[in-house]
Amino acid sequence: MKNKKIIILALVLLIIAGIVVVGLKGFNVDFMLKGHDSIEYKISDDFKISDVEDIAKSVFGEKKFKVRIIELFNDAVSINAENITTEEADNLVKKLDNKYKKVENPTDVEGENAESTETPESAETSDENTITETTSYEIISNPKIKIFSLLKPFIIPSIIAGIIIIIYVGFRYKKLKSINVILNLIGLIAISVLAILSVIAITRFPITIYVLPTIMLVVLSELILFCANQEKKLKNINED
Amino acid sequence: MKEDSALIKKLLVVTIIIFVITISIIGFVGIYTKNLNKMSNLIPDYNFSSEFEGVREYQFSLDNSESEKEMYIDKDGNISGEVKKDDSSTSSGVEVSVEGDANAETNNGTDIEGYTRETRTIKANEDSVLTLDSYKKSKSIIEKRLEDSKVEEYSIRLDEVTGNLVVELADNENAAFFENLIESQGEFKIIDSQTGLELMNNKHVDSASAVYDNSNGSYTVYLQIKFNKDGAKILNEMSEKYIEKEVEKKSEETTNTTENTNTTEVADGAEDTNTTESESDTSSEEPETEISYIEIQMDGTTLMKTYFGEDKLNGTISIPLSSNITESKDLVNSLKSASAISTLLNEGKLPNKYSLKNDDFLKSTIIDEDINNIKIAFAVAIITLSVALLMKFGLNGLIGAILNVGYLAIVSIAIRYTNVVITISSIITSVLIIALNFVFIYNFLSKLKNDKKASVNFSDTIKSLYITLVPILIVAIVYTFMSNATITGIGMILFWGLMVHILYSLIFVRSVYVLNDK
Numbered sequence: 022m023k024n025k026k027i028i029i030l031a032l033v034l035l036i037i038a039g040i041v042v043v044g045l046k047g048f049n050v051d052f053m054l055k056g057h058d059s060i061e062y063k064i065s066d067d068f069k070i071s072d073v074e075d076i077a078k079s080v081f082g083e084k085k086f087k088v089r090i091i092e093l094f095n096d097a098v099s100i101n102a103e104n105i106t107t108e109e110a111d112n113l114v115k116k117l118d119n120k121y122k123k124v125e126n127p128t129d130v131e132g133e134n135a136e137s138t139e140t141p142e143s144a145e146t147s148d149e150n151t152i153t154e155t156t157s158y159e160i161i162s163n164p165k166i167k168i169f170s171l172l173k174p175f176i177i178p179s180i181i182a183g184i185i186i187i188i189y190v191g192f193r194y195k196k197l198k199s200i201n202v203i204l205n206l207i208g209l210i211a212i213s214v215l216a217i218l219s220v221i222a223i224t225r226f227p228i229t230i231y232v233l234p235t236i237m238l239v240v241l242s243e244l245i246l247f248c249a250n251q252e253k254k255l256k257n258i259n260e261d
Numbered sequence: 262m263k264e265d266s267a268l269i270k271k272l273l274v275v276t277i278i279i280f281v282i283t284i285s286i287i288g289f290v291g292i293y294t295k296n297l298n299k300m301s302n303l304i305p306d307y308n309f310s311s312e313f314e315g316v317r318e319y320q321f322s323l324d325n326s327e328s329e330k331e332m333y334i335d336k337d338g339n340i341s342g343e344v345k346k347d348d349s350s351t352s353s354g355v356e357v358s359v360e361g362d363a364n365a366e367t368n369n370g371t372d373i374e375g376y377t378r379e380t381r382t383i384k385a386n387e388d389s390v391l392t393l394d395s396y397k398k399s400k401s402i403i404e405k406r407l408e409d410s411k412v413e414e415y416s417i418r419l420d421e422v423t424g425n426l427v428v429e430l431a432d433n434e435n436a437a438f439f440e441n442l443i444e445s446q447g448e449f450k451i452i453d454s455q456t457g458l459e460l461m462n463n464k465h466v467d468s469a470s471a472v473y474d475n476s477n478g479s480y481t482v483y484l485q486i487k488f489n490k491d492g493a494k495i496l497n498e499m500s501e502k503y504i505e506k507e508v509e510k511k512s513e514e515t516t517n518t519t520e521n522t523n524t525t526e527v528a529d530g531a532e533d534t535n536t537t538e539s540e541s542d543t544s545s546e547e548p549e550t551e552i553s554y555i556e557i558q559m560d561g562t563t564l565m566k567t568y569f570g571e572d573k574l575n576g577t578i579s580i581p582l583s584s585n586i587t588e589s590k591d592l593v594n595s596l597k598s599a600s601a602i603s604t605l606l607n608e609g610k611l612p613n614k615y616s617l618k619n620d621d622f623l624k625s626t627i628i629d630e631d632i633n634n635i636k637i638a639f640a641v642a643i644i645t646l647s648v649a650l651l652m653k654f655g656l657n658g659l660i661g662a663i664l665n666v667g668y669l670a671i672v673s674i675a676i677r678y679t680n681v682v683i684t685i686s687s688i689i690t691s692v693l694i695i696a697l698n699f700v701f702i703y704n705f706l707s708k709l710k711n712d713k714k715a716s717v718n719f720s721d722t723i724k725s726l727y728i729t730l731v732p733i734l735i736v737a738i739v740y741t742f743m744s745n746a747t748i749t750g751i752g753m754i755l756f757w758g759l760m761v762h763i764l765y766s767l768i769f770v771r772s773v774y775v776l777n778d779k
Contacts, residue, residue: 234686
């Protein structure tokens with residue numbers, strides 16, 4: 022009994038702390054779900070995504086970024102980051118050009134035609150005129166995805182399933198005082214969801230597409246454990 | 262005799278276990294045969310969602326175009342349609358009745374009574390719709406359109422400052438079709454064909470649906486539009502004005518003009534008629550046929566030019582969109598197109614007009630390495646659980662571990678044959694399925710260890726387990742019938758996990774332990 026009170030107190034404190042953190046700072050939403058900028062860059066040659074990531078890291082430093090391959094033939098990338106400045110974009114495209122842009126009619130001190138597939142490293146070290154102009158680009162503004170829109174598909178089916186479950190629980194555990202059992206079930210699920218969200222908020226764990234199904238898994242597991250517990254109580258009453 | 266019976270039982274147990282091991286190999290490895298010099302698996306692949314397969318991303322921006330147009334302006338200053346540039350109408354003097362303005366007249370280029378003609382700059386997006394409320398309403402209508410069209414996977418991002426939209430859809434054969442559904446503004450109009458005056462629009466539509474009719478072995482697909490009370494009233498007025506009628510002309514005319522028009526009588530349903538509209542030589546004072554047409558337009562495209570017959574309309578019109586369809590494939594496609602228009606009508610007109618700015622295929626951020634890591638994590642979990650069973654229950658535990666693996670293999674085969682869409686959510690939910698069978702076998706073996714009566718213990722264990730699982734079964738069934746891929750994925754995994762578990766437990770688990778009972 023004493024342990025139960027301590028657990029309840031701890032959960033209440035945790036939830037209050039979570040509410041405060043959410044109120045002050047909000048959730049740490051993954052930047053890909055938040056409004057962010059992106060630049061698309063076409064690479065004709067085979068490339069490793071890790072190479073593009075290295076270049077992006079050298080430009081963005083500590084800033085969060087994500088490189089995604091676009092187009093079916095793996096010949097273009099989309100580099101996403103929070104608030105890409107023009108300077109960063111220029112720098113990024115210039116570095117990508119150095120790495121991937123094929124050199125057309127490069128100036129050759131030997132008077133021979135250089136290979137058009139000259140690597141960026143060599144382009145950097147050779148005459149600067151080898152890459153005549155930077156690839157044109159556009160900073161694309163990607164609006165945010167509202168967290169509610171991730172939650173929205175779950176709402177109607179969860180309400181329908183919830184109502185049916187409450188009716189079932191009400192009938193099944195009549196002997197255990199249905200109203201109490203239903204309130205306990207709703208309370209348990211509400212508290213556990215709030216507690217998980219509080220932990221996520223306090224630890225600044227990023228909100229990604231994985232969070233919601235994980236909460237769903239916890240709720241389903243709790244539902245099973247709750248029913249197993251009620252079945253035990255029911256069995257004891259029947260045996261008495 | 263007893264020894265023979267025991268031997269047969271043992272043989273049966275061994276046979277079942279070998280069968281389960283075989284099923285496990287089939288489930289996790291597959292059955293490979295040579296096909297065109299290549300080894301291919303006879304067991305179908307998993308049906309992964311766009312989270313794994315990549316998405317098509319459409320970037321829509323607000324249409325900034327504008328043009329000078331001559332418009333009809335009503336008494337209140339509202340625009341009531343665009344003046345038809347081609348005023349060579351053959352039916353001058355036709356009476357039209359529009360929204361209470363009865364007896365308005367057209368006179369080849371002159372104003373209609375009650376309306377003035379003004380040249381105005383018409384913007385695709387007027388300043389009044391460049392608001393956050395309009396952007397949000399547009400987004401909401403697009404969401405409803407996609408949901409009506411049973412689009413399983415989509416996400417819409419709205420730039421609340423510019424109004425631009427980024428829509429992600431699963432990259433499949435329907436992607437282009439859905440792109441049109443998003444981009445269409447859904448502006449419905451019925452106009453006077455001669456003048457261009459707007460007679461009805463979206464606000465008069467109650468509902469629309471795609472229907473088809475079969476006659477003489479061929480199908481005709483219709484767009485059936487039901488109008489609201491105001492719309493029905495205007496429709497009735499229109500049905501008296503826009504008809505084929507005979508008029509007698511007293512003045513002598515010498516010009517003979519004949520125009521053949523392919524048209525369809527709305528009230529007569531599918532009947533296509535070739536009508537001859539003529540202004541014949543009236544010197545003989547013979548009555549001439551004169552037809553007043555309406556045009557039914559969607560986003561500026563005329564779906565049909567028609568007039569009304571004598572049938573009662575009851576506030577509904579049926580517009581034939583395609584006829585003489587004999588192939589079922591063509592019928593499906595025509596119904597799909599008609600359904601798309603009905604969806605546009607049902608969900609209403611977008612306040613904003615969008616144009617497609619960019620269209621990219623985005624590869625999934627989940628790479629093969631991640632999928633391999635998921636597989637490894639599952640394998641480690643299954644091996645750990647198997648070792649736990651073996652250590653706790655000895656030989657029975659080993660059999661339990663084999664049966665546990667067999668169960669998971671059958672679930673994996675079931676979800677592939679039933680085409681369950683594998684999403685991140687369904688993968689996370691499948692943890693519950695793995696735990697479910699493990700807990701069942703663990704509880705069953707614990708009871709078996711205590712009193713050794715397999716048949717009784719099996720009944721007790723499975724009964725108590727399924728009473729506990731009723732809420733999960735409810736979730737599984739409700740989620741399965743939803744249209745969203747994430748939700749359906751969770752529901753289907755739970756549903757097949759539970760269904761396979763009941764059958765598998767009764768057939769294999771029970772048989773093995775009851776036969777093995779001493």
